[in-house]
Amino acid sequence: MLRTAGASEILERRTRPLTITDARVVTRAEGDNPAKVFTGHAAVFDSRTAIGNPLRWGWYEEIAPGAxxxxxxxGDARFLVDHDSRLLVARVSAGDLRLAEDDIGLATTVDPLDEELSYVRDLVRNLEKRRITGMSFGFYVVRDEWSTIEVEVTGPDGKTTTEQADLRRLLELRLLEVSAVTFPAYEDTDAGLRKLADEVRAARGLPTDSAHTSEGERPAPGETTRDENDPAPADATRGSQREDERAHALVARYGLPRQ
Incomplete structure (x- = not known):
């Protein structure tokens, strides 16, 4: 089912390790003043990524070519460090940020890197030393498509079973910024995840009867949807176990619907 164009008001972010997005700094010879240039991919097309734990409360996600x-x-996207608007490295309208779709994904070039800015010098050094380990981008969803897929899972006993999971395919996005990031992991807020779950339910014609709390308020966890003898959720892609537990409680209560 397709989301209605323009319906999403949730700012989302996705991050990939540098090993996948091939980000690097190169030196471009320019007479007596060589300039450093950043190149890489902020997003990769058709690369299936687990958001949360798809077999329990998350989903798999892919970005469609042309998104x-x-x-x-x-747009007029910016290049930031760690999504911090105070650490502005480049901007499309300023002419030093070039973004384009290619066969891999969202190709990103900063030319030149303005090393008159101290934080840009820090960025270059941290990239060269592999201290900055990911590329990320912030966006709003204009159109997406959800479906149910079958996933083969191998248990601790070595037996393989087939499970169902949700697959979200991002068809059209509104890009705000791309970032070089320190932590290459998916991050989102509890409120954002909860609101996204409601949007998915609405897009599928299901009730969205959860009462949103005010910003910053932590909703009370609902009753668990798993048996007490079931194992705890597998490794999550959130920043800490506490955040994973909070997200698990939220989605257990306002669960992501399945077709």
Whole structure:
């Protein structure tokens, strides 16, 4: 089912390790003043990624080729460090940030890197030393498509079973910024995840009767949807076990619907 265009109001972020996004700094010879240039991919097309624990409360996700086409024609994205607007490295309208879709994904070039800015010098050094370990991008969803897929899972006993999981395919996005990031892991807020779950339910014609709390308020956890003898959720992609437990409680209460 397709989300209605423009319906999403949730700012989302996705991150990939540098080993996948091939980000690097190269030196471009320019007479007596060589300039350093950043190149890489902030997003990769058709690369299936686990958001949370897809077999319990999350989903798998893919970015479709062409998802950035319209936003690149209309937008004015920024290049930041760790999604911090105070650490502005480059901008499309300033001419030093180039974004384009290629066969891999969202190709990102900063040319030149302005090393008159101290934090850009820090960025270059941290990239060269592999202290900055990921590329990320912030976006709003314009159109997406959800489906149910079958996933083969091998248990601790070595037996393989087939499980069902949700697959979200991002068809059109509104890009705000790309970032070089220190922690290459998916991050989201509890409130954002809860609101996204409601949007998914609404898109599928299911009730969205959860009462949103005010910003910053932690909703009370609902009753668990798993048996007490079941094992705890597997490794999550959130920043800490506490955040994973909070997200698990939220989605157990307002669970991501399945078709």
């Amino acid at each position: 950035f086409t319209k936003t690149l024609d209309e």
